[in-house]
Amino acid sequence: MGRTSGPSQYPVAVVGLDCRFPGAPGPEAYWKLLLSGAHAIGERPASRGASAVPGGFLTDADAFDRAFFAVPTADARAMDPQQRLLLECSWRAIEDAGISPTRLAGGSVGTYVGSMSDDWMRLSLAAPEGVSPRTGTGSGRSMLANRIAYQLDLRGPSLTVDTACSSSLVAVHLACTALRTGECDLALAGGVNIVVGSVLDEIYAQAGLAAPDGRCKPFSEAADGIGRGEGVGVVALRLLEDAVRDGDPVHAVILGSAVNQDGRSNGIMAPHRASQREVIATACRRAGAAPQDIRFIEAHGTGTPLGDQIEVLSLGDVFRDEQGVREWPLAVGAVKGAIGHTEGAAGMAGLIKPVLSLRHGVVPASPWSGEENPRLGLARRSMELITEPLALPADGCRAGVSSFGMGGTNAHVVLATAPL
Template sequence: MDLRTWLVERVASYAAASPAEVDVDRPFDEYGLRSRDAVAISGELADHLGRDIPDTMLWEHPTIRLLSAHLEGEEAASPGLPARPGPAGDQGDQGAIAVIGIGCRLPGGIGSPADLWSFLCAGGDAISEVPAERWAGYRSRSAAAAAVVDRTTPFGGYLDDVTGFDARFFGIAPAEAAEMDPQQRIFLEVAWEALEHAGIPPELLAGDRSGVFVGACGDDFGRQRLEELPDVNGWTLTGSAPGVIANRLSYLLDLRGPSLTIDTACSSSLVALHAARQNLLSGDCDLAIVGGVNLLLSPGPTAGFDQSGAMAADGRCKPFDADADGYVRSEGCGVIVAKRLADAARDGDRVLAVIRGSAVNQDGRSNGLMAPSPGAQQDLLRRAYAAAEVDPMEVGYVEAHGTGTPLGDPIEASALGTVLGGCRPAEDPLLIGSIKSNLGHLEAAAGIAGLIKVVLALHHGRIPATIHHAEPNPRISLPDLGLQVPTEVTGWPVNGRSRLAGVSSFGFGGTNAHAVLENFC
């Protein structure tokens, strides 16, 4: 029996279909194969061929035609486009963006960059059970609703306060403030704090060509509020619209540059950073306020992810660990203030770190809408480092997406090892980690949280530990990939011209982003 026929029969068996119904050009995921089925087929395939087959093989080659061609040594045609060089402006300092201010409000009582750095260096864990009052209204709706809440994981990374807001300070009428999504309120407050951290009086930006770029994907407040039809009013519309998260700040400060709320799910805020960088380099804005915000106001999304099997049983993200079994949802907000490096030098700004380059791409037709693509991740990394004009072998640390899922982690580690780690000497591995081990998965704000961690690590010259990492995932051969997960605070590797780092963020719909950062000497 040839390999293609064997694969058709195995897929038919798992899909409860006849072999005649199996299309060799259709992704495995479209037959209803879940992660555990794909792993099982990989094991059976290894036995059938009498050789080792990685558990990620069906994600790397997501159709029977592509998989059989790869295993038989054929060159399968790829629909992907060849990598292109970055924009002409991405050369030296002309393409460099300075980070000059930070603001954050995160689980664990973190309200400033100093709080975050102390928390990370102490190996803090911000995960707790849902505040008692948060989902109480859903539990009281019906017995069926209460049953769903009761069986949904209670774990998450929660802010101490999502309702407090000084409307008078921002000149907003109490009636309007009451109709504002708390994501709008928190983003206003944290952006203001980031500008102050940068030494920029917010009121002095009026009329300037400053831009606002924020990642946001949750609309729990808007869905709840618009269902209460008797109470809907004019303020409800602007208060519940996700696009107004960015617009509200631009309006408040009278900013005249681009004002964008970007939703690419979990990669939203790092995609927002990429958009901000492009707008700064093109001259469409001279200062960029970049961030992400996420709040868990409804149990609905958590229940959905829980039912899909994506959530960790113990409520902890365990990146690259043998016990990795899923992630935990979290909320919070992070904001940076950025300028072109030449402008920051001219203005005498304190530069915390430099963004050398960035890239965004899409998985395309992978093995399912939510399935990662190993090839796309590798292409993303190559594009980002080409845009930054940085040799990947000089990078000391990558803040990975690192959700702690059984297959997501091996696929990400493989891409990092292929592009940045494989040729390194054993004594000088690429360090990889994830702030999700400390804070959980902030979804739309995850990318900016990871980026802020990297900015602080570059500035201080130390890399915080990734907690909940006791034993490496057996599906990931870290030494062979040239990778290592730091489990204690580690000095920055000395392997190049300066301290260099990367940050990755992937959206569950397939939009990926990566940024390249360097310390500022």
């Protein structure tokens, strides 16, 4: 039965998760990388295109146990590596929720995947003599979500979302909406990004958005552009009341979310302060959270001078405290400094970090590059960068995650500590 959402939406539980990011082949390794304060940016493998610019890359991204998933050899050869990674990651996220994936066959399970890469399609079509029916099922972007649904026999909604850099956080928003309206009983929301070409490198470089050293430096005086990264992440979601009733593990709770668009702003690729402010404020309102209730923000934090400035201004519009209500400044982190900009998976990288932080009761320090950009005026806007591990209140707290798409589609999610 569908549920309507009011000022405080039905909370959604994160009951399972899995991920692979640069330097981190699983959630525990991801958490250790974050706690270390190190970054995982390194030399670009030869298989990732002609560019020599460093970035954050996965190891063994081409490895796949096709027999385990009963995928025929010819199909496996045609499959985008992103399909393979998502299939493996989804399986492990379901297991992390304490569920046998085979038990979901035929069930009302939704599949929502964020992605913005067409690299595999371009490579597949570069050799016309190799085009076959499997080219469509192996490289079509819609198949990223549909492959999971097909192999696991999931009967809920299945769709791939492309809003550029905000794709996977928008996928989470849509998955939560589907749960609240009764379209599915459990939802898998994920994001993936594998770099197997250099087209986007050229686009970033020509647009003046590429960091020469391949590193994102969010909110730093040295910020000079985007460093690319790879990754995959999936969360398993259920309505909190259902998860608690059935004794599911709960890593964290999604209290509310929002998505909007910049519309006609100062260029289709330029961020828009008013729209970012509105999407954050709307998510907080839907979550029933006052601005002073939010302890920390996992920022979009690309490390472009304009992007950093607009994001800080929009956060200041929402969270700046001129009445002295806040007990502490709003703490701001950005995982892109550790693993790079994982594009279609960026929202998932950003979401899983605070989910783990809320579960462990501490927010890792971000690997900042150089000094804070003084032009951003963080202190006078009631904000501070997380330069040391931030201990969270023993009785729990709330956090926000932002993800902003290159074409202007913005998303924000408000999280809370799991109930005791």
